[in-house]
Amino acid sequence: MLFEIICNEFRQQRIEFHSGLNTVLGTKTGNNSIGKSSFLMIVDFVFGGNTYAHATDIIRHVGHHDICFSFIFEQEQFWFVRNTLDHQNVWKCNNTYEKEEELAVDKYCTWLNEKYKLELPYLSFRDAVGRYIRVYGKENLNEKQPLHTVINEKSQKASYALLKLFELYMPIHNLEKQHNISKEAVDTFRKAQKHHFVASVTKRQVDYNTKEIELLTMEIEQIAVGLEKGFADLDAELSDEAIRIKQLLSRARRQRSSINAKLKVVEENLSYRFSIATDDFNQLKKFFPNANLAALSEVEKFHSEISSVFSTELQTEKRRLQKEIADITLVISEYELKLENLIQNPKLSKTILSRHADLQRQIRVLKEQNDAYSKFAQLKQAEKEDSELLLLAHSVQK
Template sequence: MLFEIICDQFKQKRVEFLPTLNTVLGDDFGSNSIGKSTFLMIIDFVFGGKDYILKSAEIQRHVGKHTIKFCFIFQEKRYYFLRDTEDLEMVSECDESYNVVSKISLSQYCEFLKHNYNIHLPNISFRDIVGRYSRIYGKENLNEKRPLDVVYNEAAGAPINAVLKLFGLFSAISELEDLLKQRETELSAYRNAQRYNFVSSIGKRKYNENLKELTQLVETKDQISKDLDNNLLDIDSEKAEEVIKLKQKLSIAKRKRSKYYSQYVTIENNMKENSPIRSEQFDDLLRFFPDANIRNITEVEKFHYEIRDVLRTELKAKKEELNKLISVSQNEIDTIEESIKKIIQIPNLSKAILTKYSEIQKISEKLESENKAYLTSISLKTSRDDTKARRDQMRKDQLYLLQIEINTKMQEINDYIYSGQKKPPVITFDKNQYKFETIDDTGTGTSYKNMVVYDLSVLELTVLPILIHDSVVLKQIADVAIERILKKYLQSEKQIFISFDKKKAYTVESQKILLDTKVLELSPNGNELFGKSWNDK
């Protein structure tokens, strides 16, 4: 609980607080500009707010830089702090004499308060909890028709989300919200990939056309497979293309081998003709040409023999070279044929068959890729839509529970205030919108009473640690209801801070409650919060 606030610039330097209702009391004339709302702003400042500085320019102008010292008690231990009006983002931790020991950030300080008030709700900050229920003149949460809104024109859904979080009903929605964001990100990324042609993009009509064409292609492949004893069925287009390339290399290798072998046979035949012609081999020649000069012919033949003998060494070397080339070519042929066998088990596939199969497979893979992209896109969209539907249904269910819980409590409190004689306020939720009203009663006093009833309901139903109601809220409410509202405040086990004036206009019981819970009394002529009023000439 908040135990004390100290400021050297206050007329009453130190204000000590009660564990339940705390009243800042004005005079019986309803005097303005004496500091009631300002002090409530300072309480909000102590609870981590910033509006005391941001929305109270006249205070900063007339008072100047000043320090707000304050103490909390949690589990019987006191914690001392101070905040400087010139440094909104830091809070000083102090000893019991308010000497600064260390400094922490405002967010760390708010986490300290959240922890020590035993608030363990996820996805909601301490300020989003208490700030909405600190209703002080100058803040933007005083619209009696929109009690959930913390500022004017708050983003749609934000007020309702804050209440769902405070009631512990948002986690189930949040999980689906996160999943929905993931699904939307996936779908968006896939559509971007399609837009930039990284992935195929087709419609349902093209998908169905592809299915028909794929059926025809499968039939064609099946026929090819049957013709090849079903050995080509599992060859994809990439492998088929590889086989075609290997067949081309095999053809070249075989031509090279044939060329080398032809040269080898020619040389081998030449080398076999290495003996000179004998004289008796010319007998048949003399029979037809008796005048032939056998001696000259013999000398010419001897010359040819001698030439062959000289070239014999070179032919032998060439023969050995060709033998090696034939061997290399044969090894190349064996290697290529082995590679082909590893891809397919058909040794004599024709290039035409492979080419046809490769083309069919390419077309099939393209169509299958297009259809797969279409089905993936449909699947992602369906998943996104299903998740959204689940999120919307979960939100609807949680809002229904929230609506029942709040309306039940508001009826209970309203019946207490009016002894069951007046209709209670009713809140209804619809997705990101809400309506707050009393059926058949749109009066100003009723509307402000409704806001108080709503706040008290939330205070009782949740871990909301404090409530702040300025006199601008309470003075609009009919006198008959004020006494019961003050009693309801007093029954709370949590701290409530209110400002009030014209106490004598209310019942004796109301006056007693106000005086018993008074922690600070302000009035004009030197008894203002800072000892003076800025509007005096």
């Protein structure tokens, strides 16, 4: 409790308080301007207020001065000094009011809050004490606004301070917190739509999307009718993979056909035989009597020898091409197996796969748009409900 206030400028320099109610009385004749209001402002000054330090009439006539005061908490006394000029600080003192430690007013008020054991959620010491010290010279004298600490304070803030004092504020605080969360969620969603991170659609668009999804789903089911069971469940990602393997398979088959064509040419060259036919030469002599048959025989012999050399090289080329065909055939078999395992239909055309993947993508986009609309509607409904609860709490409070 506040125990004493001392000031050398007082007519009665030391004023001691006792536990319970303390009353400031004027004279029996009811004279004014004897210092009652000034003394109450000094009490407010002791409790961290600033009005007394800005009382120009007092400062002009008295000058800046020290206010000494002490508190007793749990039988322990604490001494302080605060000056009207340096009113942003409070000095902690010894028992003869010699200054020892400087404290900022905020820190000093925190200390008072702890000693008076207020420490109420979201309520400062000044908000708990200062607004209820109503004295001439402060801005809280309007009898029509008994809770306001200043003239232009919002009524909601003033009433909240009273609720905090009686520990009735937390339900409203929780409602406000929830409303702020839901409002922020709606605002964030709107920004995401503005920057095209989330689809922005109307109710009419949602209705159209729903019908379109039904039509696209029916088309997928119709595709599945002509194929093996299970293709209707093939998603877009698997369709893309099937298309990719189909392309690789087609490329490998074309490569194998090209190698087969080369092998056929090599085999035809290997099957060709050079031979010396005397009868043919005799027939030739009938038309060309002067032909040199011996020279022709030498040429034919040379061709036969060359053929023997080429045959070795062609056999090597044939073996190389056959190995390539075997390798590419193995690759083709692997692709066919992968495709079969993937879609259970190795004869599925690229056109069907592409159409299926496209249908799946269209459905996914439409569903994402509808989901965005539903999510936004849920957020707005949550904000509306939270706002209504908060308004209801405010009306009950009033």
